[in-house]
Amino acid sequence: MTLRYGRFAVPDTKARYGRIDGFTVRLFDGPPWRGGKETDDTLPLAACDRVCPVAPTKIVCVGRNYGAHIEEIGGSEFPKEPILCLKPTSSLLEPGGTIRLPRESERVEHEIELGVVIGHRCRRVPVAHALDQVFGYTVVGDITARDLQKRDGQWARSKGFDSFCPVGPEIVAGINPNALSLHARVNGVERQAGNTRDMVFSVAEIVSFVSQTMTLEPGDLISTGTPDGVGILAEGDMLEMEIEHIGVLRVAVRKERV
Numbered sequence: 001m002t003l004r005y006g007r008f009a010v011p012d013t014k015a016r017y018g019r020i021d022g023f024t025v026r027l028f029d030g031p032p033w034r035g036g037k038e039t040d041d042t043l044p045l046a047a048c049d050r051v052c053p054v055a056p057t058k059i060v061c062v063g064r065n066y067g068a069h070i071e072e073i074g075g076s077e078f079p080k081e082p083i084l085c086l087k088p089t090s091s092l093l094e095p096g097g098t099i100r101l102p103r104e105s106e107r108v109e110h111e112i113e114l115g116v117v118i119g120h121r122c123r124r125v126p127v128a129h130a131l132d133q134v135f136g137y138t139v140v141g142d143i144t145a146r147d148l149q150k151r152d153g154q155w156a157r158s159k160g161f162d163s164f165c166p167v168g169p170e171i172v173a174g175i176n177p178n179a180l181s182l183h184a185r186v187n188g189v190e191r192q193a194g195n196t197r198d199m200v201f202s203v204a205e206i207v208s209f210v211s212q213t214m215t216l217e218p219g220d221l222i223s224t225g226t227p228d229g230v231g232i233l234a235e236g237d238m239l240e241m242e243i244e245h246i247g248v249l250r251v252a253v254r255k256e257r258v
Helices: 067-072 127-133 146-152 156-160 203-213
Strands: 003-009 016-021 024-028 038-044 059-063 083-087 098-101 108-110 112-118 134-141 165-173 181-186 189-195 221-223 238-243 247-255
Touching: 003 024, 083 156, 083 203, 112 181, 112 203, 112 238, 127 134, 127 203, 134 221, 134 238, 134 247, 146 156, 165 247, 203 221
Parallel strands: 059 221, 098 247
Antiparallel strands: 003 016, 003 165, 016 024, 024 038, 059 083, 112 134, 112 221, 134 165, 181 189, 181 238, 238 247
């Protein structure tokens, strides 16, 4: 059964998690992946302001996980194991938020990715049991300052700016992650179109691999790589990222003002 979860700004209290039931949000008393329970409190979905649906201890990103993307960035060989990097949690951005183009970069690009939200604390999980550790899936924008990525030779700065990790609009549990279509549009024009079946490493393989290195905590976020078609973002753009069975994540783009 497919279940949809979000996190919502609730008046006079901190943001709360909720399960989306038609046009109603049924609020929880805590994060559902940390044992939060559904309460009797409800809100109409139309009246809810969405905030970032995750609050992870870490964001793990996988690079070069689609063959056509490897080719478009000048690669010639598929990696023999997943290539990992980390984004800071300060890079998280809520649905409907604004990506801020930093003055340090002249080429900021969009990357749509399937996000995996971990449901259980786990370490050294075998591939056969890796999907059992997943709470659900979401849309992630792995925004990247491409010029800084090439200049630095590693990826921390290029992917770590504030607002460079939009997530949402929801977390969906109960779907098969292995054949989901992905689309990214800028100002209504499609830039990226792919499918998770074309991943070099599957979701199960990625979760297992990451867990060999670091303990995964409930609510942690893994971003699984992007298909080809990445492109530059500019002042005033509207970026839409859509994944089948999950939804559309929309964010604006503006130059950093400070």
